[in-house]
Amino acid sequence: xxxxxxxxxxxxxxxxxxxxxxxxxxxxxxxxxxxxxxxxxxxxxxxxxxxxxxxxxxxxxxxxxxxxxxxxxxxxxxxxxxxxxxxxxxxxxxxxxxxxxxxxxxxxxxxxxxxxxxxxxxxxxxxxxxxxxxxxxxxxxxxxxxxxxxxxxxxxxxxxxxxxxxxxxxxxxxxxxxxxxxxxxxxxxxxxxxxxxxxxxxxxxxxxxxxxxxxxxxxxxxxxxxxxxxxxxxxxxxxxxxxxxxxxxxxxxxxxxxxxxxxxxxxxxxxxxxxxxxxxxxxxxxxxxxxxxxxxxxxxxxxxxxxxxxxxxxxxxxxxxxxxxxxxxxxxxxxxxxxxxxxxxxxxxxxxxxxxxxxxxxxxxxxxxxxxxxxxxxxxxxxxxxx
Amino acid sequence: xxxxxxxxxxxxxxxxxxxxxxxxxxxxxxxxxxxxxxxxxxxxxxxxxxxxxxxxxxxxxxxxxxxxxxxxxxxxxxxxxxxxxxxxxxxxxxxxxxxxxxxxxxxxxxxxxxxxxxxxxxxxxxxxxxxxxxxxxxxxxxxxxxxxxxxxxxxxxxxxxxxxxxx
Numbered sequence: 001x002x003x004x005x006x007x008x009x010x011x012x013x014x015x016x017x018x019x020x021x022x023x024x025x026x027x028x029x030x031x032x033x034x035x036x037x038x039x040x041x042x043x044x045x046x047x048x049x050x051x052x053x054x055x056x057x058x059x060x061x062x063x064x065x066x067x068x069x070x071x072x073x074x075x076x077x078x079x080x081x082x083x084x085x086x087x088x089x090x091x092x093x094x095x096x097x098x099x100x101x102x103x104x105x106x107x108x109x110x111x112x113x114x115x116x117x118x119x120x121x122x123x124x125x126x127x128x129x130x131x132x133x134x135x136x137x138x139x140x141x142x143x144x145x146x147x148x149x150x151x152x153x154x155x156x157x158x159x160x161x162x163x164x165x166x167x168x169x170x171x172x173x174x175x176x177x178x179x180x181x182x183x184x185x186x187x188x189x190x191x192x193x194x195x196x197x198x199x200x201x202x203x204x205x206x207x208x209x210x211x212x213x214x215x216x217x218x219x220x221x222x223x224x225x226x227x228x229x230x231x232x233x234x235x236x237x238x239x240x241x242x243x244x245x246x247x248x249x250x251x252x253x254x255x256x257x258x259x260x261x262x263x264x265x266x267x268x269x270x271x272x273x274x275x276x277x278x279x280x281x282x283x284x285x286x287x288x289x290x291x292x293x294x295x296x297x298x299x300x301x302x303x304x305x306x307x308x309x310x311x312x313x314x315x316x317x318x319x320x321x322x323x324x325x326x327x328x329x330x331x332x333x334x335x336x337x338x339x340x341x342x343x344x345x346x347x348x349x350x351x352x353x354x355x356x357x358x359x360x361x362x363x364x365x366x367x368x369x370x371x372x373x374x375x376x377x378x379x380x381x382x383x384x385x386x387x
Numbered sequence: 388x389x390x391x392x393x394x395x396x397x398x399x400x401x402x403x404x405x406x407x408x409x410x411x412x413x414x415x416x417x418x419x420x421x422x423x424x425x426x427x428x429x430x431x432x433x434x435x436x437x438x439x440x441x442x443x444x445x446x447x448x449x450x451x452x453x454x455x456x457x458x459x460x461x462x463x464x465x466x467x468x469x470x471x472x473x474x475x476x477x478x479x480x481x482x483x484x485x486x487x488x489x490x491x492x493x494x495x496x497x498x499x500x501x502x503x504x505x506x507x508x509x510x511x512x513x514x515x516x517x518x519x520x521x522x523x524x525x526x527x528x529x530x531x532x533x534x535x536x537x538x539x540x541x542x543x544x545x546x547x548x549x550x551x552x553x554x
Contacts, residue, residue, distance in 0.1 A: 057521065058520060058522065061522065065506075066531055226494075228442050228467055229443075230494045230495050231443055231445065244467060249470065250415075319412070319461075321445075321446065321463050321474070323445075330445075332463065334446055334463065336450055345450045345451075345531075347448035349446040349499075354495050354498075358494075361494075
């Protein structure tokens with residue numbers, strides 16, 4: 001929250017005695033419906049054209065990293081849910097992985113499968129919110145209803161799995177809290193059978209709808225070099241054509257044992273790396289997630305779902321950096337242990353944080369209404385930015 | 388071609404000599420220390436050298452170590468070109484931590500350095516826009532320091548309250 005209060009400033013450029021135009025400074029947010037959380041932009045515009053949009057963040061800062069130092073290794077898991085509550089499972093997973101790596105704990109195979117099944121359902125949930133709200137922000141309300149309706153099924157599945165619909169606290173250090181309940185796999189497959197054809201329907205309804213795509217194609221083009229320079233991750237990076245997915249390129253958990261493709265932007269309707277490419281990558285990733293879940297449900301072995309981990313867990317002193325492919329891309333957790341029952345330091349580098357840092361650059365000379373499309377195409381989630 | 392940690396360390400040592408510390412850790416967590424006033428040139432070399440090719444700063448963290456009176460800034464480098472990792476660690480003097488900026492090398496460092504400045508009070512020399520980012524501008528102190536004490540109030544707003552429950 002580094003920007004001082006909102007003041008209207010007017011500059012009077014002199015252009016050779018001709019008609020002078022005035023720059024306007026506008027405050028967008030923090031309570032703007034399309035900012036997906038509490039998030040503010042200071043926009044300098046000349047009419048409808050933005051000169052720049054400066055993000056102002058921190059409204060949702062809860063010092064989660066500091067809390068980690070106070071609550072202990074097990075106690076921090078519910079807090080990780082709150083880092084990114086639209087895709088809480090991945091933060092659970094990353095924290096578990098970091099603690100296991102420091103403590104030298106091996107997760108039982110069945111536990112890993114449960115994790116990946118939960119992860120991929122969570123990815124679909126998050127992407128449904130992303131593509132649905134993107135359509136809504138641009139003015140199409142119906143797709144959002146379709147997306148939320150489907151997400152509700154996954155909410156129900158998650159509730160049966162772990163008792164929670166949003167902030168799951170499903171994973172533990174060493175595995176997961178509960179095994180798949182009886183009959184759950186059949187319900188999950190029944191949902192996938194229903195959901196997969198609906199992705200096609202969603203594509204017909206909105207993805208290639210000219211009214212929708214016109215708002216996205218060729219807007220806020222990001223080259224692969226820029227994306228890497230700003231450390232864009234996940235669908236935002238792949239939208240620019242960089243084929244990199246942590247699940248594929250540095251496989252963790254059991255991602256080595258499943259087959260899936262990594263969709264990347266191709267500039268198929270306009271320029272490579274525009275808002276449409278970032279959007280369509282998410283649509284295609286949902287199909288891949290369905291593929292992964294189906295394979296996992298077939299391959300899942302019997303056995304325990306959690307390793308024996310002492311209640312008073314004290315990993316040896318050291319540090320580790322783990323990365324998981326969250327719905328918003330490569331999420332990096334740098335965790336330091338000093339050998340006590342409390343983590344010494346936990347730093348969370350999130351996809352939304354690096355993406356929003358790029359807005360000032362990409363918003364230059366866009367129309368004001370396009371800023372909404374850009375925010376939506378980055379899939380920004382404010383709590384994940386501020387932590 | 389992906390290099391292992393030892394090869395990356397050898398390449399850095401060959402160019403900079405003893406200012407690059409010994410390798411600690413293994414695999415993707417392998418790290419080496421660098422003095423705070425040399426980090427920029429080391430990073431510039433790591434980025435531009437064709438064999439190293441670290442085109443991405445994956446993470447930049449700050450850690451407070453009051454016992455060795457240092458604030459450590461940790462750089463997790465990653466190369467999309469070669470798909471290899473390396474970690475650089477810089478120990479800044481805790482009483483007056485100053486570290487060279489790398490925001491001109493990787494744009495992502497801009498906001499990450501602002502966050503480390505905000506939460507740990509490390510000044511990044513050469514940074515064009517070093518302002519607080521998460522905390523309010525007038526917040527006292529740096530919350531992620533180990534000796535940080537939460538103020539009792541902020542602009543008349545108490546930061547804690549007594550429990551309403553009575554025995």
